[in-house]
Amino acid sequence: MLWPSHRRFEIPLPMQNAVGGAIHSESGTVLSTDTGACGSPSNGRVLSGAPDPVPAQSYSCRRSIVAIESGPHRGNDTLLEIPPGPDQPALNAGDHIRLARQQDAAGTTVYGFEDYSRGTPLLLVVAAFAVVVVAVAGLRGLRALLGLLVAFGVLVGFLLPALLDAKPALPVALVAGAAILYAVLYLAHGVNLRTSAALLGTLTAMAAAAVLSWAAIKVTALTGLSEEQTTNVANNLHQVSITGLLLAGFIIGSIGVLNDVTITQASAAFELAALDPAAPRQTVFTAAMRVGRDHIASTVYTLIFAYAGGALPTLLLFSVAGRSIGDVLTGDAVAIELVRSAVGGVALALAVPLTTVIAVLLSRLPRDSRVVDSARGRGNQGRNRRDDDRREAGDGNGVGSRHRRG
Structure with missing residues (x-):
């Protein structure tokens, strides 16, 4: 069975506090910052007054007084000492941040900088996205947003717990992908034949992408361990298959672009079939494939540039590493993106003719043959009437001419 147990797992060591519990996140606002001597015993502690003085031997760093705005110490302040460095945050007065709250070995609460607070700005960005989609696409756009919520639920409620339970990644990803496609497309x-054609084409192409991904990972011996997060999973979640996780990522990542191509291709085939009910299937297929080839050519660029954009930091580091282009391209980090792009491109190219065939067949169901026959019958009747009219006109002219000659 693929259904996960949803059992609780031990918190990975890097995510534990000093006593093995979870690290909690609280909100805070920077009240003041300056640069000065650091090493105060009050660093990260809940302040009851001014921070304790620094020892005689100290170092220079960025010091910030932060107001704690949530949690058990709401209303108090804390001191954050952040040493200089390119990977350290540059806090300024008024910044809204997230504070990591944990306990040290003595049981004392300690605060530290976790991240910038992005709740309100992120909510505004998402709201703008939703408003524009609904404003342009109307009710269909709203239903698409609901489909995204369903997809998120499938990922969080089924895919991730199943992978944590060490379920086989290939069938788990296929089931999750199929559930997402059913929800988002319909x-x-x-619920109509056009959408069903797109769904069948997408499911078939996704299955092909799954097989190609599995074969490509095996042949190229990809490990995924070049990525820091994947390495953390390997070190702390030993039951999870890293290659399986990589495979699931390939499959789920192909859904979006396949969905885009197949629904467009199905719509094109149905519209072309509706324009000429008497047109044979081969004619409709040929015309729809002309649209599909243009779509393939443009979407391949989308695939490559999307993956290249995600790999820019890695490519930037390799550009100054003094290594040959062959070594860079065959390294695990870049090879993953190359294989992902290639698999997505092959699945995309296969999805177009598959969806077109299915859409043409569904647009010419047996019940539609009566429409075609009727259209052809009306055409034949019209031609017969025109022939009769011409014969009658010819007979009349002949009679008239004979009368005139007589």
């Missing part, structure tokens, strides 16, 4: 585009 929610956004309605």
